[in-house]
Amino acid sequence: MTLSxxxxxxxxxxxxxxxxxRRSLPVVATVLWYQVGSRDERTGETGVxxxxxxxxxxxxxxxxxxxxxxxxxxxxxxxxxxxDCDGTAYHFALAADRWESALEIEQSRMRQCLLDPLEFASExxxxxxxxxxxxxxxxxxxxxxxxxxxxxxxxxHHPVIGYKQDLERLSVDSMRGYYDRHYGPNRAFLxxxxxxxLDRTAARVNQLFGAxxxxxxxRAEALAEPMPQGERxxxxxxxxxxxxxxxxxxxxxxxxxxDYALDVLAHDLGIGKNSRLYRRLVLDEELVxxxxxxxxxxxxxxxxxxxxxLRQGADLDKVERxxxxxxxxxxxxxxxxxxxxxxxxxxxxxxxxxxESVLDHALKLARFEALTPGGYKTLATVLPTYESLKxxxxxxxxxxxxxxxxxxxVQAVPGRAEGNGAAAHKNGKAGKLKGGEPKDRPLQDKKDKxxxxxxxSGRARDGKRKEKRRS
Amino acid sequence: xxxxxxxxxxxxxxxxxxxxxxxxxNPGVATFACAVSLDVRAGDEPKKQSGLSNLxxxxxxxxxxxxxxxELAAAVESIGGALxxxxxxxxxxxxxxxxxxxxxxxxxxxxxxxxxxxxVRRVQGEVLTEILSDEDDPxxxxxxxxxxxxxxxxxxxxxxxxxxxxVATLRPKHLRAFHxxxxxPANGYVAAxxxxxxxxMLAMLRKVFGGFRGKAxxxxxxxxxxxxxxxxxxxxxxxxxxxxVYLGHVGIRRTHPDFYVLSVMDHVLxxxxxxxxxxxxxxxxxxxxCYSVSAGITPSAGEEPGMFTAYIxxxxxxxxxxxxxxxxxxxxxxxEPPTQDELADVQAYLTGxxxxxxxxxxxxxxxxxxxxxxxxxxxxxHRYPDIVRxxxxxxxxxxxxxxxxxxxxxxxxxxxx
Numbered sequence: 001m002t003l004s005x006x007x008x009x010x011x012x013x014x015x016x017x018x019x020x021x022r023r024s025l026p027v028v029a030t031v032l033w034y035q036v037g038s039r040d041e042r043t044g045e046t047g048v049x050x051x052x053x054x055x056x057x058x059x060x061x062x063x064x065x066x067x068x069x070x071x072x073x074x075x076x077x078x079x080x081x082x083x084d085c086d087g088t089a090y091h092f093a094l095a096a097d098r099w100e101s102a103l104e105i106e107q108s109r110m111r112q113c114l115l116d117p118l119e120f121a122s123e124x125x126x127x128x129x130x131x132x133x134x135x136x137x138x139x140x141x142x143x144x145x146x147x148x149x150x151x152x153x154x155x156x157h158h159p160v161i162g163y164k165q166d167l168e169r170l171s172v173d174s175m176r177g178y179y180d181r182h183y184g185p186n187r188a189f190l191x192x193x194x195x196x197x198l199d200r201t202a203a204r205v206n207q208l209f210g211a212x213x214x215x216x217x218x219r220a221e222a223l224a225e226p227m228p229q230g231e232r233x234x235x236x237x238x239x240x241x242x243x244x245x246x247x248x249x250x251x252x253x254x255x256x257x258x259d260y261a262l263d264v265l266a267h268d269l270g271i272g273k274n275s276r277l278y279r280r281l282v283l284d285e286e287l288v289x290x291x292x293x294x295x296x297x298x299x300x301x302x303x304x305x306x307x308x309x310l311r312q313g314a315d316l317d318k319v320e321r322x323x324x325x326x327x328x329x330x331x332x333x334x335x336x337x338x339x340x341x342x343x344x345x346x347x348x349x350x351x352x353x354x355x356e357s358v359l360d361h362a363l364k365l366a367r368f369e370a371l372t373p374g375g376y377k378t379l380a381t382v383l384p385t386y387e388s389l390k391x392x393x394x395x396x397x398x399x400x401x402x403x404x405x406x407x408x409x410v411q412a413v414p415g416r417a418e419g420n421g422a423a424a425h426k427n428g429k430a431g432k433l434k435g436g437e438p439k440d441r442p443l444q445d446k447k448d449k450x451x452x453x454x455x456x457s458g459r460a461r462d463g464k465r466k467e468k469r470r471s
Numbered sequence: 472x473x474x475x476x477x478x479x480x481x482x483x484x485x486x487x488x489x490x491x492x493x494x495x496x497n498p499g500v501a502t503f504a505c506a507v508s509l510d511v512r513a514g515d516e517p518k519k520q521s522g523l524s525n526l527x528x529x530x531x532x533x534x535x536x537x538x539x540x541x542e543l544a545a546a547v548e549s550i551g552g553a554l555x556x557x558x559x560x561x562x563x564x565x566x567x568x569x570x571x572x573x574x575x576x577x578x579x580x581x582x583x584x585x586x587x588x589x590x591v592r593r594v595q596g597e598v599l600t601e602i603l604s605d606e607d608d609p610x611x612x613x614x615x616x617x618x619x620x621x622x623x624x625x626x627x628x629x630x631x632x633x634x635x636x637x638v639a640t641l642r643p644k645h646l647r648a649f650h651x652x653x654x655x656p657a658n659g660y661v662a663a664x665x666x667x668x669x670x671x672m673l674a675m676l677r678k679v680f681g682g683f684r685g686k687a688x689x690x691x692x693x694x695x696x697x698x699x700x701x702x703x704x705x706x707x708x709x710x711x712x713x714x715x716v717y718l719g720h721v722g723i724r725r726t727h728p729d730f731y732v733l734s735v736m737d738h739v740l741x742x743x744x745x746x747x748x749x750x751x752x753x754x755x756x757x758x759x760x761c762y763s764v765s766a767g768i769t770p771s772a773g774e775e776p777g778m779f780t781a782y783i784x785x786x787x788x789x790x791x792x793x794x795x796x797x798x799x800x801x802x803x804x805x806x807e808p809p810t811q812d813e814l815a816d817v818q819a820y821l822t823g824x825x826x827x828x829x830x831x832x833x834x835x836x837x838x839x840x841x842x843x844x845x846x847x848x849x850x851x852x853h854r855y856p857d858i859v860r861x862x863x864x865x866x867x868x869x870x871x872x873x874x875x876x877x878x879x880x881x882x883x884x885x886x887x888x
Contacts, residue, residue: 022499023499024497024498024499024500025826025829025830026826027826027827027830057745057746066746066747066752066756068745069744069745069746069747070747070816072744072745073743073744073745073747073816073817073819073820074815074816074819074820075819075823076819076820076821076822076823076824076825077823077824077827078744078745078824078827079744079745093827094823095823095826098823121759122756122757122758122759123759124759125758125759125760126755126759126761126762127762129713129759129760129761129762129784129785129786130762132712132713132786133712133713133762133763133784135712136608136609136711136712136713136886138604138607138608239607239710239711240604240607241603241604241606241607242600242603242604242607272544272548273540273541273544273545273548274541274544274545274548279541282593282597283541283593286593286596289596289597289600289601290597309600309604310600311596311597311600312599312600312603341549342545342548342549343548345548345549345550345551346548346551348551348566349502349550349551349552349553349565349566350551352501352502352551352566353502353564355500355501356500356502356830356831356832357827357830357831358830
């Protein structure tokens with residue numbers, strides 16, 4: 001990918017901006033990315049990152065409550081935000097002749113969010129409703145349980161939306177402290193893409209953000225997750241009629257060479273109709289309706305997940321055995337060269353499709369800037385890196401990451417007992433699980449659930465970064 | 472935004488079969504999309520075979536005269552494409568360099584499916600599991616029941632996937648017969664969007680789809696949907712955390728002359744961006760009753776009448792408060808016109824945001840089809856701002872009084888009691 005169109009600004013206070021002109025339509029997208037997410041939350045304050053994201057729309061000193069949405073609407077654009085474990089991002093898509101107001105809004109809410117106590121109390125109800133919505137979803141508890149088993153020490157253990165008790169107890173003063181510690185120009189960067197004048201935009205960024213003090217504390221290292229000493233398992237008794245299975249494996253950081261290998265392995269395993277698991281479980285054995293494989297690398301070592309929904313009467317243990325057999329076969333045989341060519345074509349195309357809209361383009365730049373050691377410039381090496389992966393290297397990566405002793409397995413079984421929404425452990429550490437608590441992921445949304453599935457012929461959408469949207 | 476600044480190059484040709492070919496240029500992208508949308512209607516499937524057209528769409532890519540399902544998938548994947556069938560045809564998206572190959576695969580999938588028995592039975596099983604899974608989801612349960620209550624015997628009242636009973640009876644021969652009878656060129660559209668010149672894309676479409684022949688299908692007359700004589704309230708209890716509530720009644724067709732006035736009304740009432748609409752501001756932002764809330768009559772307007780639908784997902788103790796909140800706002804918009812500021816804000820939003828629907832190839836192809844199917848004209852893009860700016864406060868009030876009927880609304884909820 002050519003990056004010559006991207007201009008990088010670095011201000012003295014640590015703030016950075018990437019300006020990416022593109023003039024096919026008179027539109028502009030901005031993304032302001034804060035390097036703070038649920039990973040940075042302390043015990044007892046889970047969910048504060050996401051809740052704070054909601055509050056950033058509830059008024060600043062210059063933009064009273066309701067004004068951010070109203071101004072956006074008047075400008076004929078849209079805004080939204082998401083929080084995940086590694087970051088929080090705010091974005092606008094606006095007409096090219098009026099987009100600069102987005103910068104003024106972002107500048108104001110970086111340090112001047114009102115955090116009004118009455119608004120805080122009202123919005124807490126909204127967040128608790130959002131949490132309740134997730135509890136009704138069949139996938140969220142499954143995924144959340146797998147994640148809490150995978151990460152027993154690292155803060156990836158807890159859900160982005162937080163625990164109900166923490167949210168209920170959270171005070172506006174605690175949130176203000178969190179805001180003061182983590183929100184500042186030295187913990188944020190901006191991406192502006194679209195029909196912009198480079199010089200004028202650079203001057204405006206300097207003018208608005210250049211004088212702000214570098215107030216935020218440096219980002220702390222998270223506790224490293226120790227290597228698992230054996231397989232971890234849980235069985236959830238759910239109120240849903242369909243059985244589901246999730247296998248997870250700890251992996252690596254985003255942008256490392258193995259991340260690319262894991263993307264290819266995810267395709268070979270379960271993305272597309274010609275993937276191993278689709279052929280075996282959906283077509284040959286007819287045990288499941290579909291299968292998803294998500295390589296979710298993160299700032300700190302992430303995980304790869306295999307998710308599947310069983311057909312009525314299918315045996316969960318048999319499905320799990322077959323998944324493991326196919327993983328073993330991949331670790332034994334590697335990726336067939338014809339399959340590798342097909343997978344590379346899919347990945348190349350996915351990359352192109354991520355540039356169709358100006359907001360997608362801005363978000364792609366932002367994600368690479370936030371999550372990979374090389375920042376947005378990594379984009380120039382992404383496709384060559386995929387091309388350079390050889391079958392033997394892939395085979396070794398599969399053997400290294402997908403050993404059974406590193407895995408977690410969560411089965412969701414129909415038939416919740418009255419008053420029992422929690423997990424029953426086979427092995428695992430009792431008391432560690434919070435089976436009723438949702439993971440804040442749109443995997444549960446039907447739209448996204450389908451998008452990540454293999455049933456569609458051809459390219460699957462990139463399921464890598466899952467986010468929580470504000471609305 | 473001045474939409475005259477947006478140049479949309481579109482080429483069009485109607486073939487003697489009645490199939491219309493459309494090509495839209497999207498300069499500067501390296502990708503391509505092509506959509507087929509044929510004249511397949513909700514009433515084309517018999518009631519006792521509810522779910523048939525959905526299963527036809529799901530099984531289009533399970534095998535053709537040239538390729539079995541896996542070969543077809545491999546062919547698409549090898550060009551970096553994605554191919555998806557639906558009830559009216561399908562969609563292919565691929566890199567622009569592979570547009571001819573992608574379009575050929577789309578044609579093959581839509582026009583030459585064989586519906587192999589083993590694969591149809593497999594997909595049928597998957598659909599049955601999906602139905603079972605949907606029966607678990609209170610939002611889906613409420614939404615489907617709401618649709619049934621609103622449409623009654625109209626085919627749109629049936630669940631698109633069918634029911635467990637109807638889907639279980641479907642056989643490959645039913646799919647083949649349905650496809651042969653209704654996948655015809657007359658009144659159908661093929662629309663491509665990509666970086667090539669429109670004339671060039673049109674020539675390619677002509678080569679690929681020129682051989683698609685067949686007489687027009689005969690369609691069943693759709694029944695008229697009437698408003699119920701009085702309001703009614705249905706609750707489906709389910710052991711869940713939240714309750715999902717739908718309120719509303721039958722709505723309008725896309726071609727209704729009040730469509731644009733009602734679109735403005737929708738944005739004031741319940742479909743505005745962020746929390747600018749009255750219902751999201753009142754029920755979510757001020758009262759904290761929910762995470763998700765909306766209300767509108769135009770989003771579902773199509774060839775058949777859509778629905779006025781107000782939705783909220785909330786805790787069971789807030790159910791009645793949420794319903795009362797909706798009814799209060801519906802009453803208000805029927806009693807007094809929107810303020811001048813509300814009207815101006817919505818007009819600014821609608822005229823400015825239009826362009827964002829034109830960013831992706833698949834959206835451009837859909838726009839071209841919509842412009843033709845609903846006789847909007849390709850200059851619609853440039854006329855739209857004036858149409859929206861011409862809407863007055865009194866027109867919004869009048870349209871709300873004419874099209875919203877709180878005394879005849881159906882309320883359906885599912886979830887926690």
